[in-house]
Amino acid sequence: MAISTIGISPTNTATPPPKRATRAKRTSAGYVLTVCAFLLPSAIPLALFVLGPMLAAAWISFTEWNLITPMQFVGWANYESLLADERTGEVFLHTIQYIAGYLPLVYIGGLALALALNRALKGRSLWRGIYFLPVVTSWIAVAIVWRWLLNPNNGVVNLALGWFGIDGPGWWTDPDWAMISIILASAWKDLGFVMVILLAGLQSINPDLYDAAKVDGAGSWSRLKNVTIPMLSPSTFFVVVISLINGFQVFDQVYAMTGGGPGGSTQVVVQQIYDLTFRYGAAGEASALSWLLFIVILAVTVIQIIGQKKWVHYA
Amino acid sequence: MKRSLLAAGGILGISALLLSACATEPASSDDPVTITYSNFTSAGGNEENLQTIIDAFEAENPNVTVDVTTLPYGDYFTTLQTDLAAGTVADVVDTNYDFFPQLASSGSLAPLEVTNPESYRESLIDAYSVDGVSYGLPSSFSDVVLYYNADLFDAAGLDYPTSDWTWSEEQAAAEALTDSSSGTWGDHQPVSFYEFYKVLEQNGASFLSDDGTSVAFNTPAGIEAAEWLTSKSGTVMPTIEEGQGTADFDTNLFLEGKLGMMHSGIWVFGALADAPFTWDIAVEPGNTQQTSAVFSNAVGVSAASDHIAEASAFAEFLTSSQTMIDVRLDSGWELPPTSDEDQLAVYLTKDTPANRQAVFDSLDSIALTPLVENGQQEMQDIVTEELIEAQAGRKSVADALASAEERINAVIG
């Protein structure tokens, strides 16, 4: 099908402007000022209130500090003990398990929702509002309801499984299933978020592409595969990058649903960071752990940014 | 010329002396002073009660204004530690027994000269002293008792719990009261660190070694105590899968009339006031000895405060004034830490439960939270985690205690 090539740049008939003029424009003082004018409003708050504290946190990671008594410099000791501690590997593993389950679920579910609610459907606005409700509901309420739904003895889910003769698992009371329970609740809660992003993306797909596809005789599945998904790729890219960055820092839902248990089976990195800082008097170690996390997230994100050339189509 | 110089010098010198004297003296009673008080004890329904006490203090001390900040209990210590790190601690701060040692040993609290130490319960004021010097003043206390549903006992033809009961009587009653056909359970006791160190002492065992650098609960007596806690699940108490361990689970089950006995704090009196059945309390049964758990809160004065005198005066008022005693007793806001038994007699004559005397009898032998220098919170988390593993049947009790011992000793040693 020739659709994908049409899809890449629908109106690339204009000639690019002469390069010499552009280059001269790029280095003029006026241009520099323009760049600064556009960047400073965000650069200043980010530098002052995020980058600054990040550097302070880096300094703290080289100290032993319980917040109450003065810091003591310990060099690489925190990093060494973290890397030697099997607990570190465990919390990273749990976090990765979370992401591996959450991301596909929330994306596919959000995409299905966005596609379904993008077409003519009775009461569309109402449905979109309802699907967004979980996004704005607090985790306290969501956690309670999901723990009730997944109650091993008389929860709705296990009851339903019982009708099919399946013996439902212990869900959040069982170390082997607790993380899966958190994944289900989280994906469910964030479906509306992904739906909103993808809906906005769907809106900006040029309808001519669909017309051209239909003229070529493409069925709805083929249109999905060859027009919608590629043209949605910038939004998909955004969802994936953000979900990974946030997924590595998952905290609220774990805290609300299992508190890291049972038996420490759902303890994730940020829960560990919080515990180390405010409960175990080890702010230095917490900072070191957060910088280890940072390196992981940065690496994952950079790989995606470099890889985007392969699959993300911009207009 | 010389004389005038001398005179000038003398005047300057005397002025300087006077000025410095004024500077070091505590603010005279005419200077308006504002002190800050950061608290968690009034959160969740007692904010107005606290304000009543503050208003009374300000009436007696017209030059002092108290600026109060109320924070949620669950997040208070995050804020306190952030303040300590940044040097922005309030003049007067709340603390509980668990966190007090860290505050005191770090030099963050000012030593207090208590004007009326006898007005406090001795065990409470001692709990917040270090080497005979008070660094905190107890503000309230609560203890844990055994609740029982008298109607259920009657229906089963059982005698009510008395203060002579031991574990075996409790177990017998629990088994008799558990009836799966009606969905009734005999006895609920939470499985947690706070229950564990208490049942250890009830069985003649102890949590920490004498020097406090290692745990001492991995003994036969300790294992027996742990089994007392964990074996209730599924036999006389619902399992975790059935909801045990979730917030207010025991109170709700009790209120529904489906629970014969429960181990809980006196703070539940209010929730049970309108129960549609007769209920009462008893001192918690022990095994080799009777021991009960007491929880208390206290206030301290920040060592960095600019108004230590006023702050100390407020701390004393908050923890020993008649206004405070009246407010607490009237509203059921925990118990005042007063040693005045006559005042507390009022408490005894209030409505249900009838056996309020048990609240005070429980104070005869108490188990205090075991405290360590390093890793307090981690130690508590490990104990609760391992006990729950045993409760859920994923580990034997002996393995759970052995694992807890190994992990905790690594942290606190």
Add this chain to the structure above:
Amino acid sequence: MPDSLRTNSRTSRKATPAAKSKSVALHVIVIAGALAMFFPFLWTFITSITTGAGFSIAPQLWPENPSFEAYQTLFTERPFARVVANSVGLALVTTVVQLFTSATAAYAFSRLPFRGRGVIFAIYLATMMIPLQVLIVPLFAELKAFGLLDTYLGALLPTFASAFGIFLLRQAINQVPRELDEAATLDGAGHFRVFTQIVLPNIRPALATLTVFAFMSSWNAFLWPLVVLRSAELQTLPIALAGLQGQYTTAWDVVMAGSVVSILPMLALYIFAQKYIIQGVASSGIK
């Protein structure tokens, strides 16, 4: 509604059984899903009108004596109106400022090439990669140095720029064809005009989306407002909700009433913003 996306209704005009059953199936799934989505909110509401609510493991379908006492308690015994006003005010300011700082930065990252732009963008993204739990103590010390503790400004400043918003808008601006820019440039427009008259109007869905998310993140923010706002007159909704839980006991009906109150403004904003998020391609001026 773009013609192309009406295909299903066009074919259903022929009323083929296959298309009809597909449509019915879709409706059923959407409605069932919506019920599942709605359920926790419903349960929250029901608990809020159940007086003296325990925290029962099984949500009741309807309480015996429903009453709005919990809401009364919320607004009379606790200064909830003030707290809601604080949250609304802070969220509005955060949203407006973030829209500005995000759009300007996104324009630069999309339309203003310069050496090292990729690195700077990576640094911007990096600001999302350290958890707040670790930044809080240094940030607090910093704002103490500025003398902004226990002030609205202290709560607001760290929220003024968000790499999330910048990233979102950059993706959207990348979608706006450069030919539109060039057309304007040929007419003599500078970057500022292109930004305000060409780019911004064409990313309305993304702007509306960011409005919702920026408002939501401010509305639900907990940890930072907790440590920086102490006076009762300044505290925000999430802190007040947490404060409804006592050291030993909690009145869950009041807590759930607070949750309901907390959800409603967010929902209203979202429904309002939906109009702009869903916008026909016809208005984006591609032709």
